[in-house]
Amino acid sequence: MKVIDMHCDTIGGLFHLKEEGKPQSLRHNSGHIDLERLGENHYLLQNFAMFIPLGSCGDPWEAVGAMYRYYLEELERNRDILAPVLRYEDIGRNEASGKISSLLTVEEGGVCKGELEKLGELYRMGVRMITLTWNFDNEIGHPNFDGFLRERLEEAGERLRKCTPGTEGWEQQRLAVQTARDACMHTPNVTGGLTPRGREFVEEMERLGIIPDVSHLSDAGFLDVLEVTRKPFVASHSNARAVCPNVRNLTDDMIRKLADRGGVTGLNFCPDFLEEKPVGQENPGTIAAVVRHAEHIARVGGVEVLGLGSDFDGIPTHAQLPGAQGMERLWEALHEAGFSEGELDKIFYGNVLRVYRDTLG
Template structure:
């Protein structure tokens, strides 16, 4: 069973290790994602996010550039095993050559200095998917989960949770998503608030994604999608990626609850019954999760496959979840 994963934070994890003086490698490492683990898990394509904390540095875009450099250094060092995807046809080309595919994404699209010229430059650098916000307001829009500024110096920042159906995309944000569609960059609404989601739905025409978001009705966290949002995503032909973070899978009595396969299956069952199988994909959030994982890394993905088959999903349904649904969106949007 092939695997396409729409979100991981491995590049940030590797850069953090390098900043501590450690030698880093994409081929083999202590992260949840490396080439050896992806091969064992039968991966076809991994999205690699460049996550930038907009309030960490005076000029946060410098961090984005360091992450970009790390990403391309890792690809260059492993070019016999993995290659970037700039257009949809690259995926089949890389597979034919026996290589994994890598798609570059941004997590927090605010790293553009509120300037569409910078958005176009990120496209030229290879970015093909952008999450419009993270847990801060930015020049594009607003999130449902907000980092509490009173906890900014904490190692585990407190999150303010709300359902924001009022503050939609800014005027700049409206132009931003329209330019993304024109360029062929996939719009990612994970982290975006409800009002922003509906602005994306109302002011775009192509499929978009929630790269690492679950169903709010199963796990009532504002970061997840409501039933109406899932149905709208289905209507547009988009896809949502199952997030493996335990706190987004099911309710827990304490922080950092275990990420359980059983909870993943329950999420998928609910979404299938609500909106059908074609809206479901994978967005693990590997290397960005602070909880105990039953699926510890990319090599364990067959465990989820078997759990879904045991729960009564057909092989064709599991294939759609694992890679076919996401590839359908990529084929339509990537130029």
């Protein structure tokens, strides 16, 4: 078994812990991912995202620069077991030398502040994938989640947690949360796609060798990326909307179009993106729900469109997949569900490796 994971938020989490005076290391920490567990669980490559939340980080370009410097420090500390990927050939070279490959990504294209020349700077820093938006509009395009609606949903959820279950006040607040969830989680943005500058950005990304990532992007934006690009692109951490109706997931039509382009979508282990529970009910996460998404995506787009995008260290802990140590358990569950070993090789690393071969140069 080999593993490639297209998305985690580990670097950002560790960076912020250091800023708070509670440092932990990439080699060993209490989060979902560390290098010791990656090595023990046969990881060939881990994508490490620099997630920059617009609106709460000051200057986003300065913020990504600070996080990048932290990433370089961790690369240097762990150079005996971790090596960066700048070109496709680096992956095989790193594996041959017994090292885990690290592919640096940015989650939030707004860090560039609409300035095309900053893409070249990110490329020189080693960034090889950019999630075009997070949950707020930026100069590139529009997300499916409305960030302000999400904030209202979180506020309503907090009020619900303070109520006593079964009381009249609890029921009223539960209905308020349900209304907010429907507005935020179930209403895709089918009109606001890429901006004109966003189209230029995506064209320049493809020219440079930076993979466009459409996770978080609006439905309209997905179609715009499909129109603008010629090479494969990815949804690094998105599931199937037909299985779980959250707008962070892909429609069947998107899955087919992504497959036709030779792209990949990475199974996201966030419990709320795998299975929707009634408001007020806990959602710890199950492997069975991951399997349902894998089966559906493979049935709709073929097994070649399916990969892994855990979203580890950016999501609540999944009860049955609590971190990198759960990959063998997921392999076994998918095998028991009928996926052959050859198909699992494609899902766990082969499909993403093909995309990197076709895009990184």
